[in-house]
Amino acid sequence: MNGAAEAARRRALREARTRALAGRDRAAGQRVTLRSFLVCACGEDRYGLPLAQVAQVLPARPVTAVPDAPDALLGVVALSGRVVSLLGLARALGRPGAAEPGAGHIVVLRGGAAAVALAVDRVEGVVAIAPSDPDLPNATESLLDPAVAGLGPGAVSGYAPAGTHGGDGFVAVDLPRLLRRYLS
Template sequence: MNLIGNTPKTQEKPTDVTTEKYLVFQVGNETYGVPLLQVQEIRNYTPATRVPNAPDYVLGVINLRGNIIAVIDARTRFGLPPLPNEETTVIVVAQVDGKTFGLRLDSVSDVVDIPVDQIQPTPPIASEATQRFLSGVVQVGERVVILLNLREIFDLEALQQLTAA
C-alpha cells in the first residue's frame, strides 16, 4: 500500500523497513515471540479439564465464552519441566487455521516491533521434534527473541492421530 502514490506499480516492497508486531514472553530462560496478529487475547490462567488419552502437553480444555478450546502447556511442549501456577501464569489464545487454542505461559512480557528483514533462520541445533516449532531468531536491542511457529506447536494433525489411537 503506497499512500504517496508516485512510486511505480511494479515495485512490490516499500523501501523503508517493514516491521511486524510480536508478542514476546519468557519460557525457561529465553525469550520467545509469536506474531501478534495470530493472538486473539491473553487471559488469566483458569484450570483446564483434563482430556483422557490426550498427550501430556495438552493440559485439557477450557471454556472460552461458550466455545471449548484446548490448552497446551508451552513448557511441557518444549520438553521443560512444568512449573506450578503463579499469579503471572496466563493463557495466550491464538488462532491457527480457523481453530482457536490456548497456550499456557509462565508470563507475557511485551509487544515489540520486529524488523522482518532481520529475522534469521534458526540454526538446526534443537532436536528434530522441537526444531519445527521455530520459525526464526532475531536480535531486538539487547534481547534475542526466538520466533515460534504456532501451527506446529498446536499440530492438530498429530493430535488427531494421538487421540484416535
C-alpha cells in the first residue's frame, strides 16, 4: 500500500471513530430502558416471560398429580421445602406442545401469595427489547399479528418478531393475566 493510500485509510478510520464516539455520547443522554424476557420454547412455539417475574430456572423433576385439577395444572413439585403448583405453559395458553411432566425445565415465578412455577420444554436464554418497539405493544394494546391473537384469554402482551432482537420471534406473556384464572 502506498503512503497516500495509507494516510487516507488512517484518516477514514479516525473519522469513523470520532462519529462513533459522538453517537455514543448522544445515546448516553437518551437512556433507553430495555424490557428483559426469559425466552422459553414449548413445542414449536416460543414465549417470552418478563424476567423481573422469574425467580429461578431448574431442570424438571418429578411431579405429583392433583386430582380434578384443571388441564393446565400438571401437579405439584417440591422445591426447597415448599410445595409449588406446576402449570404447563403451553396448556395454560391453550396451545399444543404441552410439556411432559418430568421433562424440560421448570421456571419458578416471583411473588404472589401462592408458589407457582411453569413447565416448559426448554429455556433458550434472555433477550432485552426496547419497550418503544412498535412490534411489541403494551398489554393494553391489541395485537396486530393474527397468528398470536388466539393465545390465552388476554395473556399475551405482544409479539417480538424475528430480527428485532437478533433472534427468532417470540410471544410476550402477561403472567398476571395468565395466572389469574388459576389463582382465583
